[in-house]
Amino acid sequence: MAMTITINLTDLEEKCIRYVAADPQEFISNLVDSRVFAAKQEIYNAEVKRMTADPDVTSIPADVDAVVTAAEVTLASENPPLPDVTPPE
Numbered sequence: 001m002a003m004t005i006t007i008n009l010t011d012l013e014e015k016c017i018r019y020v021a022a023d024p025q026e027f028i029s030n031l032v033d034s035r036v037f038a039a040k041q042e043i044y045n046a047e048v049k050r051m052t053a054d055p056d057v058t059s060i061p062a063d064v065d066a067v068v069t070a071a072e073v074t075l076a077s078e079n080p081p082l083p084d085v086t087p088p089e
Contacts, residue, residue: 040068047071 007028009017014024021027044064051057051067061067 040064043068043071043073 009024017024017027044067047067047070048060051060061070
C-alpha cells in the first residue's frame, strides 16, 4: 500500500518555505523521510524491547522492516488528539 499526499500552499506559505528551502518539494520530501525513519526506529526499538522481555519469544528477526511490519502499534489516530498549535491569524 502506498500513499500519495498533496499539499497546497498559499502564496505567503510558498514565500516562507522558499526562504528556508531552494526546492520546497525536495525539502518536504526529505522532512517526511526523516520523520518516517525516526518513527520506524521508535517502533523497532520498542518492539525489540518487548520481544526481549517476552520469555515466549525465541527469536527476533534481523530485518528492521520485518520487525516493524509485524509490530502491533497504537496509531496516532487512535490516541487522544494533540492540542491545536495553529498560530492565530
